[in-house]
Amino acid sequence: MAPQLDSYFKQVDTLAESFIDRLRKAVAIPSISAADEHRPDVVKMGEFLASELRNLGAHVELRPLGKQPHKEHLELPPVVVARYGEDPKKRTILVYGHYDVQPALKEDGWATEPFTLSVDDKGRMYGRGSTDDKGPVLGWLNAIEAHQKAGVDFPVNLLMCFEGMEEYGSEGLDDFINEEAKKFFKDADAVCISDNYWLGTEKPCLTYGLRGCSYYSIEISGPGQDLHSGVFGGTAHEPMTDLVRVMGTLVDTAGNILIPGINDLVAPMTDDEKSLYGGIAFTMDNLYESLGSKTGLFADKERTLMGRWRYPSLSIHGVEGAFSAPGAKTVIPAKVVGKFSIRTVPDMEIEDVDKLVYDHVNKAFAALGSKNNMKVWLQHAGKWWVASPKHWNFTAAGKAVERVWGVKPDLTREGGSIPVTLTFEQATGKNVLLLPMGSSTDAAHSINEKLDKRNYIEGIKLLGAYLHYVAEEPTNEA
Numbered sequence: 227m228a229p230q231l232d233s234y235f236k237q238v239d240t241l242a243e244s245f246i247d248r249l250r251k252a253v254a255i256p257s258i259s260a261a262d263e264h265r266p267d268v269v270k271m272g273e274f275l276a277s278e279l280r281n282l283g284a285h286v287e288l289r290p291l292g293k294q295p296h297k298e299h300l301e302l303p304p305v306v307v308a309r310y311g312e313d314p315k316k317r318t319i320l321v322y323g324h325y326d327v328q329p330a331l332k333e334d335g336w337a338t339e340p341f342t343l344s345v346d347d348k349g350r351m352y353g354r355g356s357t358d359d360k361g362p363v364l365g366w367l368n369a370i371e372a373h374q375k376a377g378v379d380f381p382v383n384l385l386m387c388f389e390g391m392e393e394y395g396s397e398g399l400d401d402f403i404n405e406e407a408k409k410f411f412k413d414a415d416a417v418c419i420s421d422n423y424w425l426g427t428e429k430p431c432l433t434y435g436l437r438g439c440s441y442y443s444i445e446i447s448g449p450g451q452d453l454h455s456g457v458f459g460g461t462a463h464e465p466m467t468d469l470v471r472v473m474g475t476l477v478d479t480a481g482n483i484l485i486p487g488i489n490d491l492v493a494p495m496t497d498d499e500k501s502l503y504g505g506i507a508f509t510m511d512n513l514y515e516s517l518g519s520k521t522g523l524f525a526d527k528e529r530t531l532m533g534r535w536r537y538p539s540l541s542i543h544g545v546e547g548a549f550s551a552p553g554a555k556t557v558i559p560a561k562v563v564g565k566f567s568i569r570t571v572p573d574m575e576i577e578d579v580d581k582l583v584y585d586h587v588n589k590a591f592a593a594l595g596s597k598n599n600m601k602v603w604l605q606h607a608g609k610w611w612v613a614s615p616k617h618w619n620f621t622a623a624g625k626a627v628e629r630v631w632g633v634k635p636d637l638t639r640e641g642g643s644i645p646v647t648l649t650f651e652q653a654t655g656k657n658v659l660l661l662p663m664g665s666s667t668d669a670a671h672s673i674n675e676k677l678d679k680r681n682y683i684e685g686i687k688l689l690g691a692y693l694h695y696v697a698e699e700p701t702n703e704a
């Protein structure tokens with residue numbers, strides 16, 4: 227295997243500029259799943275992937291998912307499924323990624339145009355979706371191309387599943403995966419997802435856990451239309467005032483969730499688990515670097531990692547309908563919708579969390595004595611996931627990391643969510659591995675999202691090396 231991998235690695239280096247160019251084309255498509263007006267761009271991005279895959283000789287299908295729930299005027303973007311290789315003597319690996327991105331506007335504070343890939347002199351490639359998740363998705367395509375051009379036999383059969391709604395809760399994909407588990411995905415021996423990040427900037431990791439995400443809206447309305455605060459202020463119940471007060475009962479400044487009963491759903495810490503955190507290569511400086519400040523909640527790395535991985539958190543994201551532009555507008559908004567989410571952990575069940583949230587929000591609003599109307603609902607939910615890192619899928623990935631990066635990876639959990647990870651595990655009955663490409667400073671979801679050239683190019687080598695090691699790793703189904 228060694229000489230073959232060396233030729234593959236050399237070819238990746240030779241093709242580096244054209245791989246960056248492929249990323250440039252992908253970033254230029256603003257495939258924002260949360261914005262209705264960008265739905266054609268999401269579809270365009272799916273078609274771009276399909277066309278690149280066809281050019282590489284893969285069998286590709288664009289599968290429709292039907293109408294978007296609660297937005298029946300919108301068609302969901304297609305799932306791009308593809309197969310490369312059909313050799314019964316080889317293992318089959320199913321990879322998943324997403325081609326949609328979070329919203330981004332230059333005026334949010336980006337230093338460069340978010341949908342133009344801008345590479346600086348340190349090799350930082352800025353652009354929305356560069357690290358989450360277009361770079362990693364293209365990593366699989368690039369790995370195929372580099373094998374072809376190096377004349378190295380592709381070591382596995384590759385099944386691919388790329389979706390366009392991950393950043394909006396993977397609408398429609400659970401049913402699709404369950405349906406296809408015994409059809410398009412039936413040959414899969416293991417699953418690999420590259421859609422999260424290293425803990426720092428130097429040490430790669432393999433990830434075996436994710437938090438879940440339950441995303442809620444609270445709508446408060448009253449007046450028939452927006453009002454002049456000079457004329458109506460002091461005469462009517464104001465929706466925004468009520469909303470701020472209700473949202474203020476959810477979480478405190480120290481990050482404690484104030485909804486009664488939520489913390490009782492969390493699995494207790496065991497001594498075994500406690501002993502894991504000290505050995506992880508992560509420092510408070512890693513946190514401060516990726517935070518861009520020293521505003522961490524905890525003084526030590528262990529409690530910080532626990533806060534990210536194994537305890538729930540509640541974040542307040544924004545208010546629809548409220549005045550948010552610069553300047554001073556003296557309006558009383560007639561209807562406002564507050565958005566917040568809870569990152570969930572073992573053993574929290576989605577329905578139990580919903581019930582506690584609804585009871586609490588209803589009580590908090592009733593306590594205000596307001597004549598306004600209030601509604602609270604769940605927008606989407608994905609469950610947490612924790613897997614066994616002792617499986618051959620992880621062993622193979624560990625060897626690939628050592629080969630490419632020269633160090634043993636850390637075994638980590640992730641604070642973010644990839645809702646379909648658990649679905650893949652349950653529907654296929656196969657082990658799922660998360661193999662991140664990007665680093666902690668990539669600022670996914672934030673302004674100035676980037677992927678370092680080094681992580682992209684070495685990451686392409688890593689994905690290819692993983693496929694070689696996974697092809698030859700002896701079976702152990704731990």
Ligand SMILES: C[C@H](N)C(=O)N[C@@H](Cc1c[nH]cn1)C(=O)O
Nearest residue numbers: 358392393394395421439642643
């Ligand atoms: C970790 C992954 N790259 C990601 O960003 N996931 C999103 C998924 C999500 C959950 N609700 C909406 N999107 C995340 O963790 O926010």
Ligand SMILES: [Zn+2]
Nearest residue numbers: 324358359421
């Ligand atoms: Zn992602």
Ligand SMILES: [Zn+2]
Nearest residue numbers: 358393670671
């Ligand atoms: Zn994301």
